[in-house]
Amino acid sequence: MVLACHTFVRGKAAHMGNLLALVGLALLDSMSLGTLVIPLVLVISRRRVDTVPLFFYFATVVLIYFALGIAIALGFDLLSNVAGRIWDSEPAQWFKVVAGLGLLAYGIFAPDPVKRDGPRTPPRSLHPGAMVALGAGAALTEAATMIPYLAANGIITTMDIGWPLRLALLAAYCVVMILPALVLIAAAALAGQRIWPRLEKIVPTLERESKITLLWIAAIVGVWMAGSGLSAVMN
Numbered sequence: 001m002v003l004a005c006h007t008f009v010r011g012k013a014a015h016m017g018n019l020l021a022l023v024g025l026a027l028l029d030s031m032s033l034g035t036l037v038i039p040l041v042l043v044i045s046r047r048r049v050d051t052v053p054l055f056f057y058f059a060t061v062v063l064i065y066f067a068l069g070i071a072i073a074l075g076f077d078l079l080s081n082v083a084g085r086i087w088d089s090e091p092a093q094w095f096k097v098v099a100g101l102g103l104l105a106y107g108i109f110a111p112d113p114v115k116r117d118g119p120r121t122p123p124r125s126l127h128p129g130a131m132v133a134l135g136a137g138a139a140l141t142e143a144a145t146m147i148p149y150l151a152a153n154g155i156i157t158t159m160d161i162g163w164p165l166r167l168a169l170l171a172a173y174c175v176v177m178i179l180p181a182l183v184l185i186a187a188a189a190l191a192g193q194r195i196w197p198r199l200e201k202i203v204p205t206l207e208r209e210s211k212i213t214l215l216w217i218a219a220i221v222g223v224w225m226a227g228s229g230l231s232a233v234m235n
Contacts, residue, residue, distance in 0.1 A: 018155050022169065025148040025155075026176035034061055034138030039181045042126070044199050049189040053126035058182075060135030062174045068143060069170045072153045093232040100225030107219025147221055149173075 030036060039057065043049055156169050188195050 018159055021155055022152050022173055023176060025152045026173045027180070028148045029146070029152075029177045030180045032142055034135070034142050035177050036181045036184075038134070038138055039178075040184060040199060043185055043188055049185055050126055053128065053131045054185065056128045056131035057135045058178050060132045061139045062178060064136060064139040065149065065174045065177065066171060068139075068146075069149070069153055069156075069174070070167070072150065073157050073166060073170070090233065093229040096225045096229030097233070100222045100227070100229060103222030104219050104226060105222070107215045107222060110215055 039054060042054065042057065152173055153170075156166050156173075159166070159169075161169075184199070188199060
């Protein structure tokens, strides 16, 4: 009985740790160009909140991320055994070392992003079709650098839960990704003219910081890959 209770508590603690990690990764993803900067530009450029175009934009971004997440999770499930054996091989470990050192070098030595002086050019049209195209372009462009999202998918896939809960967690993650932008846009709608100058000042800073965050992620992931690869080779 005591052993069963201990196992249950450990399982709950592990799930809680996973959930906290997912929230942190989602908030990190929320600072990207597509989830924060572009929506703010759409609002600031017209100094009003156009709910319908924003709905189409956010819906497109969330649905694309959700679909990519499902595809990644299915890939993890289908390829877990084969990919696991390949990933554990010695050539794969040396690849991890080389790729990790490359990521680390990129994160450290890449030029610091330059803060944009002027405002970002807004789209000419807020037609739903234009918003869908803008959202799709932003989401798919950032898909190549979705390291936090890949990490989140890895966490969800390794959790001992069924597919319904996996999909629920994935959907919740995608919603948390856009929450900071929604909060700022709601504040703009409520505060009106008082908040526009402040938002105009912070957008270039947010854009620069999102790029710096990507460099930090690249460096951290590089250290982990190189370290784990070397550890496996040495053992």
